[in-house]
Amino acid sequence: MIPLLRALILALGFYFGIPVVQISGTLQGQTAPTDSILAIAHTLFTEASILANQGHQDEAESKLQRVLDIREKALGLDHPDVALTLHNLGFIYNA
Numbered sequence: 001m002i003p004l005l006r007a008l009i010l011a012l013g014f015y016f017g018i019p020v021v022q023i024s025g026t027l028q029g030q031t032a033p034t035d036s037i038l039a040i041a042h043t044l045f046t047e048a049s050i051l052a053n054q055g056h057q058d059e060a061e062s063k064l065q066r067v068l069d070i071r072e073k074a075l076g077l078d079h080p081d082v083a084l085t086l087h088n089l090g091f092i093y094n095a
Contacts, residue, residue: 038071038075045067047063
């Protein structure tokens with residue numbers, strides 16, 4: 001992971017009060033409580049939006065796929081955040 005992005009994730013985790021151990025585990029694919037996971041998904045979603053706007057479609061797609069996986073498991077398939085993630089993935093695929 002790019003050091004700046006990792007620092008951003010850790011800073012946002014600190015801001016939202018998520019312990020660094022949970023963030024580190026989540027970044028490595030381990031499990032964490034749902035609220036922490038959703039905070040990470042939100043951060044990844046924001047990063048993906050920034051990357052897409054900068055023209056880094058492949059990196060944005062990868063992050064959005066992770067967000068989709070997290071949100072589907074945590075929120076269910078019918079949640080609006082899952083729909084928004086699919087919507088943004090559609091823009092990536094259409095670019």
